[in-house]
Amino acid sequence: MAAPTRAETFPLGIGAGPGALSTVTRQLPLDEPPALAPNAQLQVIGKPTPRQNGRAKVTGALHYTVDLKLPGLLVGRILRSTVPHGRIRSVDVSAAQKLPGVRVALVLAHAGDESATVRYVGAPVAAVAAVSMAVAEEALRLIRVDVQPLPFVADLDQAMLANAPPVFDGGSAPQGSASGFPAAHGLPLAGNLRGPAAESRGDVGSGFAQAEVSVQAEYRTQVQTHCCLEPHVSIADWRPDGLTVYQSTQFTAGVRQELAAAFDLPLARVRVVVDGMGGGFGSKSQLGNYGRIAVLLSRQAVAPVRVALDRHEEQIDAGNRPGTWQQLRIGARRDGTLTAISLHSRGTAGVALGAGVGNNAQTMYPCPNFEGAQFDVFTNAGPGCAMRGPGNTPGAWGLEQAIDELAGKLAMDPLVLRDRIDASPVRREERRLGAERIGWARRRAWSAAAPGGGPVKRGIGMAQSIWGANVQTNSACEVRLHRDGTVEVLSSVQDIGTGIGTVLAQVVAEVFGLRTQDIHVRIGDTEFPAGPPSYGSRTTASITPPARTAAWRVLQGLLALAAPALQVRAEDLSALGGRIVVRGQPGRGLAFREAAALLATDRISEVASRADDYAGFRRRMGSDAALALQDLGGVQFAEVAVDTETGIIRVERIVAVHDCGRPLNPKLIESQVQGGVLMGLSYALFEERILDRHTGRMVNANLEQYKLVGPREVPAVEVIVLENYQGHSATDAYGIAEPANIATAPAIANAVCNAIGVRLRSLPMTPAAVLAALRGAPAGSSLS
Amino acid sequence: MSHEFSRRSFLRGTAVSGMGVTGIASAVAAAPVPGADGSAVRGPSAVPLTLTVNGAARPLQVEPRTTLAEALRGPMDLTGTKIACDRGACSACTVWLDGMTVCACMMLAIEVGSRQVTTIEGLARGDTLHPVQAAFIEHDAMQCGFCTPGMVMSCAALLVHTPHPGADEVKAAISGHVCRCGTYPHVVEATLAASKDKD
Numbered sequence: 005m006a007a008p009t010r011a012e013t014f015p016l017g018i019g020a021g022p023g024a025l026s027t028v029t030r031q032l033p034l035d036e037p038p039a040l041a042p043n044a045q046l047q048v049i050g051k052p053t054p055r056q057n058g059r060a061k062v063t064g065a066l067h068y069t070v071d072l073k074l075p076g077l078l079v080g081r082i083l084r085s086t087v088p089h090g091r092i093r094s095v096d097v098s099a100a101q102k103l104p105g106v107r108v109a110l111v112l113a114h115a116g117d118e119s120a121t122v123r124y125v126g127a128p129v130a131a132v133a134a135v136s137m138a139v140a141e142e143a144l145r146l147i148r149v150d151v152q153p154l155p156f157v158a159d160l161d162q163a164m165l166a167n168a169p170p171v172f173d174g175g176s177a178p179q180g181s182a183s184g185f186p187a188a189h190g191l192p193l194a195g196n197l198r199g200p201a202a203e204s205r206g207d208v209g210s211g212f213a214q215a216e217v218s219v220q221a222e223y224r225t226q227v228q229t230h231c232c233l234e235p236h237v238s239i240a241d242w243r244p245d246g247l248t249v250y251q252s253t254q255f256t257a258g259v260r261q262e263l264a265a266a267f268d269l270p271l272a273r274v275r276v277v278v279d280g281m282g283g284g285f286g287s288k289s290q291l292g293n294y295g296r297i298a299v300l301l302s303r304q305a306v307a308p309v310r311v312a313l314d315r316h317e318e319q320i321d322a323g324n325r326p327g328t329w330q331q332l333r334i335g336a337r338r339d340g341t342l343t344a345i346s347l348h349s350r351g352t353a354g355v356a357l358g359a360g361v362g363n364n365a366q367t368m369y370p371c372p373n374f375e376g377a378q379f380d381v382f383t384n385a386g387p388g389c390a391m392r393g394p395g396n397t398p399g400a401w402g403l404e405q406a407i408d409e410l411a412g413k414l415a416m417d418p419l420v421l422r423d424r425i426d427a428s429p430v431r432r433e434e435r436r437l438g439a440e441r442i443g444w445a446r447r448r449a450w451s452a453a454a455p456g457g458g459p460v461k462r463g464i465g466m467a468q469s470i471w472g473a474n475v476q477t478n479s480a481c482e483v484r485l486h487r488d489g490t491v492e493v494l495s496s497v498q499d500i501g502t503g504i505g506t507v508l509a510q511v512v513a514e515v516f517g518l519r520t521q522d523i524h525v526r527i528g529d530t531e532f533p534a535g536p537p538s539y540g541s542r543t544t545a546s547i548t549p550p551a552r553t554a555a556w557r558v559l560q561g562l563l564a565l566a567a568p569a570l571q572v573r574a575e576d577l578s579a580l581g582g583r584i585v586v587r588g589q590p591g592r593g594l595a596f597r598e599a600a601a602l603l604a605t606d607r608i609s610e611v612a613s614r615a616d617d618y619a620g621f622r623r624r625m626g627s628d629a630a631l632a633l634q635d636l637g638g639v640q641f642a643e644v645a646v647d648t649e650t651g652i653i654r655v656e657r658i659v660a661v662h663d664c665g666r667p668l669n670p671k672l673i674e675s676q677v678q679g680g681v682l683m684g685l686s687y688a689l690f691e692e693r694i695l696d697r698h699t700g701r702m703v704n705a706n707l708e709q710y711k712l713v714g715p716r717e718v719p720a721v722e723v724i725v726l727e728n729y730q731g732h733s734a735t736d737a738y739g740i741a742e743p744a745n746i747a748t749a750p751a752i753a754n755a756v757c758n759a760i761g762v763r764l765r766s767l768p769m770t771p772a773a774v775l776a777a778l779r780g781a782p783a784g785s786s787l788s
Numbered sequence: 789m790s791h792e793f794s795r796r797s798f799l800r801g802t803a804v805s806g807m808g809v810t811g812i813a814s815a816v817a818a819a820p821v822p823g824a825d826g827s828a829v830r831g832p833s834a835v836p837l838t839l840t841v842n843g844a845a846r847p848l849q850v851e852p853r854t855t856l857a858e859a860l861r862g863p864m865d866l867t868g869t870k871i872a873c874d875r876g877a878c879s880a881c882t883v884w885l886d887g888m889t890v891c892a893c894m895m896l897a898i899e900v901g902s903r904q905v906t907t908i909e910g911l912a913r914g915d916t917l918h919p920v921q922a923a924f925i926e927h928d929a930m931q932c933g934f935c936t937p938g939m940v941m942s943c944a945a946l947l948v949h950t951p952h953p954g955a956d957e958v959k960a961a962i963s964g965h966v967c968r969c970g971t972y973p974h975v976v977e978a979t980l981a982a983s984k985d986k987d
Contacts, residue, residue: 064868501932682970
């Protein structure tokens with residue numbers, strides 16, 4: 005039986021100006037709040053409110069997991085494999101065990117079972133817990149490991165050769181998942197090649213036969229590491245009455261589930277806590293081997309144990325963005341109409357899965373004929389994992405350049421071509437706004453690219469992103485009103501730097517007619533209702549609707565109490581400006597605190613969970629998540645100066661135009677978009693994990709030789725955020741983090757090509773690569 | 789890790805710590821013994837010293853190999869100073885020594901001597917934030933916030949020596965700082981705003 009619903013009329017459309025919006029009527033459950041007006045009519049939502057924990061961050065008062073001190077806390081350290089592939093014959097921890105100050109010495113790789121095979125440099129072999137870091141490190145030096153080295157392969161191309169040493173036998177290889185992320189399950193494994201993950205529609209053969217123009221090219225991306233400033237760290241406190249884990253994590257509730265399953269504990273006896281969280285970018289989404297090891301050590305030591313990775317460990321065993329090779333072929337009519345797209349990719353996430361190149365090629369530009377085949381290639385290298393826009397970031401590197409290459413062949417402006425082949429009204433508007441801001445008209449057309457004029461060449465380019473609007477349906481939030489007028493918001497959702505706590509306060513303040521600073525936000529603790537993960541750009545979309553819903557339900561309770569006191573009906577009351585007032589008679593009402601004082605008990609509270617999007621979802625993603633109807637689109641423009649004598653690319657300006665539904669806090673959104681752009685710029689020009697193929701070791705496993713963008717390379721980054729109202733949820737807000745990162749590198753590459761007339765198809769675009777391209781050397785050489 | 793060992797091995801106490809007792813903490817200070825050049829050798833066990841931190845004398849016992857960053861974060865519980873690379877490559881641990889910025893991970897606590905240490909906890913005047921701190925909040929010059937204390941210390945030091953910097957001078961002052969969240973544009977914006985507010 006369908007639940008009873010009521011009709012609500014929502015603002016609909018893109019834009020903020022008068023006349024920009026129309027309306028849409030949706031049916032929603034009776035216990036969902038009324039439609040929210042456009043931002044221009046709101047008091048708190050949509051304002052650039054400073055983040056609530058800003059003061060704690062700038063004074064050093066905020067406690068990150070690495071800062072925590074528990075009574076009797078022990079230091080855990082991990083002994084790691086020094087060989088890229090080997091079979092452990094024995095691990096002798098007896099000497100370490102005897103060292104004064106060592107509480108536990110634990111063997112992790114047991115001779116004779118599957119754990120005895122180490123498959124990358126850095127794989128955990130043993131661990132210790134001791135009274136200090138110095139003792140723990142001394143203990144690691146006393147552990148004797150006898151390992152039989154095995155043949156290995158640490159290079160994507162070599163791993164695909166027929167005689168390449170297999171990284172896994174069939175049974176030991178990772179299996180993928182039903183959700184398809186990071187890779188589908190059940191795909192065939194041949195040697196080190198797993199796949200393909202295949203997708204097709206129409207008939208590419210006839211599509212290419214219909215094509216009047218086609219392009220085909222190969223693109224490569226390097227391995228990028230996350231480089232979170234706070235290391236991966238877990239403090240486990242195993243006690244008879246339950247387990248508490250303090251972990252720098254993007255998903256407290258998920259880590260709790262993993263812990264309960266791994267250690268056979270009831271969920272009610274596992275607590276995961278994080279306050280300050282120093283960056284994750286995808287790599288702190290799971291419990292991780294370090295988290296599991298911290299718990300093992302704590303259980304045995306009967307004391308809290310901290311396992312924190314050092315910077316070297318961060319680089320070799322904390323995840324990375326897989327390196328990829330992709331071949332794209334696109335066919336089109338002379339007018340630009342696409343007739344066929346084919347995509348073949350091979351990528352390596354080392355010993356893990358998930359090195360695909362996303363869904364850009366199959367979904368960005370509608371094309372009747374498509375075929376895609378994506379392979380994972382195993383190598384003896386540290387496991388990759390999700391990193392800001394996994395799949396689609398390397399995917400955009402290929403597709404957005406290929407579209408520009410097609411535009412070149414068609415002698416069309418790349419924007420004109422995209423206007424023709426891109427069906428998204430959001431991206432059309434974003435292209436218009438971005439082109440206007442960057443001054444696209446100044447861009448030199450191909451035919452006008454005149455030689456001469458000095459060694460520094462300037463160019464403008466653009467590229468687009470596509471990313472699913474993810475929603476964690478398993479998301480809940482509690483709102484409490486205390487008798488003294490205090491309002492609390494509680495959820496296990498964590499603030500990884502996005503400012504979600506501040507955004508929750510804004511959403512709840514709007515409901516109660518209060519100010520953001522009046523709302524007490526308590527998050528990052530699984531003792532509170534389970535919130536969403538902070539990955540997949542889904543936090544805001546998942547947790548702000550239930551926050552508003554819970555607050556609205558609490559307010560209904562308060563208005564019911566205030567109504568008799570004011571001798572009106574509850575539906576005639578509203579909360580505004582710190583007061584409960586009679587609608588249309590602003591002078592008649594109660595201060596919010598006076599109204600709260602009417603509570604019969606010390607507090608009232610409501611827990612709300614994420615309702616389905618009002619117009620439904622495109623599809624469910626397992627039991628806990630779903631994909632909203634709309635995609636998150638973004639368009640970025642880059643202006644570059646390329647020194648043809650030194651090969652140095654200087655990015656001078658980026659214009660980033662993005663959509664995240666209803667923007668809740670434009671200041672925080674601007675910060676995130678700038679961050680995505682700079683991570684993309686860093687990916688484009690500087691970063692590369694260099695793995696020595698002869699030893700399997702990362703040779704730049706630090707922060708000085710692993711090159712990151714620094715302040716001097718930062719261009720002007722101008723951010724334009726659309727207001728896009730769809731009437732899909734109680735806040736109509738969606739994510740921004742990943743789309744902001746996806747289009748940057750190809751936008752820069754397209755600008756470089758515009759500047760120097762030569763295309764770079766491999767990342768990173770180093771000065772040497774630029775000079776080689778200018779000399780006409782073959783592209784595509786990479787250490788990856 | 790081995791790089792740490794070699795970095796610290798220039799200690800005058802190297803010869804002593806090579807005797808096989810490295811790493812065993814002791815609350816008892818070793819008596820100074822003469823070194824090869826006749827100067828007193830201290831360690832490897834914990835030694836007493838007094839640091840002046842945020843205006844207060846702080847007596848403590850640390851092993852000579854303890855970096856200033858470790859001493860601040862450990863026995864002094866001033867965890868606002870962050871360690872992210874532990875080898876001077878990211879500047880997260882920036883503090884002031886007599887008003888000049890240093891990476892606290894690249895200096896031993898026993899090297900500090902009588903110099904005044906200022907950490908992020910000592911920058912505000914009571915409840916009144918330093919103008920750079922206030923501007924960082926106003927301009928959202930932070931995301932995860934882990935690099936923020938070091939970034940604030942460098943920007944605040946810049947304004948002492950260059951009260952009216954241009955954007956390039958701010959960028960120069962924070963070059964060497966790593967911010968993976970990419971807050972550099974807002975950091976520059978905030979610092980320029982703070983320099984104007986001071987007028």
